[in-house]
Amino acid sequence: MTVIRIIVVEDEAATARSLIHILNESGENLTIVKTLSSVSGAVTWFNDNLGSYDLIFMDIRLADGLSFDIFKQTAISRPVIFVTAFNDYAISAFKNNGIDYILKPFDPDEIRNALDKYKNWTGAAERPGGPALADLLAQLGNLTRSYKKSFLVHYRDKLIPLETAKIAWFYTANEVVHLRTTDDKQYVLESTMEQLEQQLDPVLFLRVSRQFILNRNAVIEAEFYFNGRLLVKIKPQPHEHVIISKAKSAEFKKWMNS
Structure with a gap:
C-alpha cells in the first residue's frame, strides 16, 4: 500500500x-x-x-x-x-x-x-x-478581505450589537471568550479565538498570545520584559498581564509600526 x-x-x-x-x-x-x-x-x-x-x-x-x-x-x-x-x-x-x-x-x-x-x-x-x-x-x-463590522452579544435578556472598532480586546479563559469595549464594558462572546482571528481585520487586531487579541488602538505602550518578551499596557487594563513571547514580539512590533 x-x-x-x-x-x-x-x-x-x-x-x-x-x-x-x-x-x-x-x-x-x-x-x-x-x-x-x-x-x-x-x-x-x-x-x-x-x-x-x-x-x-x-x-x-x-x-x-x-x-x-x-x-x-x-x-x-x-x-x-x-x-x-x-x-x-x-x-x-x-x-x-x-x-x-x-x-x-x-x-x-x-x-x-x-x-x-x-x-x-x-x-x-x-x-x-x-x-x-x-x-x-x-x-x-x-x-x-471581508471582516466583521459588529458582534451581537447577550446581556441579561437583551441582544446588543457592538461595533468591532469599539472593542478594545478579546480574552479567553476556561474555553470562554470575553470581550472588553473601549468604554470598559465586558461581555461573553459565543465564539472561539481561532474564529475571531479569521473574522477580524488584521490591520486593526492581532492575537498577541493564546489568551489575548488586541485592538491596536487599545495599546498604550510596550516594555521590554524577561528573556526577550514584551509586557504590553492596554486600556482598559485587564486583570492579568499581557505578555508577548519572544517569537511573537517581532510580529507585534511590525504590526504596531505599520
Missing part, C-alpha cells in the same frame, strides 16, 4: 498536535513528513524539498501572514486541504471547486473523508475537475 506523505502547515502547536493525532488514528497508511509554522519557513522548505510530499494540510492564517503568500513564492502542485475557522460559505466554495476544507475544531470523520477524497483523485499533481490553483487563491483572497 502506498504511503501518503503529509505536510502540516499550522502555527498553533496544540492544533497541529491534534490534527496529527487524528491523522495517525485514521487507519490510513500515512506519514507526517514535516510540520511547518510560518509563511517564511514553509516557502524555504517547499523550495528545498520539491516532490518529497503528496498532500498538504494547511491553515490559512499563520503567525507571519496568510498562507496564500506561500503560493506566491514557491511552486506547489500537490493537493491542499485547508484547515481553519472560517465562514460556511467559504467551505462550500472550496468543496465546489474540488479542494477540501475542514473547519476547526477538527472532526475526525471530516478528516477521514478528506483523506478518502485524496485517494480517489487520479494523481497527486492535479485535481480533476477543479480550477487552477491561482484562480482559487484569488477567490479566497477576496473572501479574506
Whole structure:
C-alpha cells in the first residue's frame, strides 16, 4: 500500500498536535513528513524539498501572514486541504471547486473523508475537475478581505450589537471568550479565538498570545520584559498581564509600526 506523505502547515502547536493525532488514528497508511509554522519557513522548505510530499494540510492564517503568500513564492502542485475557522460559505466554495476544507475544531470523520477524497483523485499533481490553483487563491483572497463590522452579544435578556472598532480586546479563559469595549464594558462572546482571528481585520487586531487579541488602538505602550518578551499596557487594563513571547514580539512590533 502506498504511503501518503503529509505536510502540516499550522502555527498553533496544540492544533497541529491534534490534527496529527487524528491523522495517525485514521487507519490510513500515512506519514507526517514535516510540520511547518510560518509563511517564511514553509516557502524555504517547499523550495528545498520539491516532490518529497503528496498532500498538504494547511491553515490559512499563520503567525507571519496568510498562507496564500506561500503560493506566491514557491511552486506547489500537490493537493491542499485547508484547515481553519472560517465562514460556511467559504467551505462550500472550496468543496465546489474540488479542494477540501475542514473547519476547526477538527472532526475526525471530516478528516477521514478528506483523506478518502485524496485517494480517489487520479494523481497527486492535479485535481480533476477543479480550477487552477491561482484562480482559487484569488477567490479566497477576496473572501479574506471581508471582516466583521459588529458582534451581537447577550446581556441579561437583551441582544446588543457592538461595533468591532469599539472593542478594545478579546480574552479567553476556561474555553470562554470575553470581550472588553473601549468604554470598559465586558461581555461573553459565543465564539472561539481561532474564529475571531479569521473574522477580524488584521490591520486593526492581532492575537498577541493564546489568551489575548488586541485592538491596536487599545495599546498604550510596550516594555521590554524577561528573556526577550514584551509586557504590553492596554486600556482598559485587564486583570492579568499581557505578555508577548519572544517569537511573537517581532510580529507585534511590525504590526504596531505599520
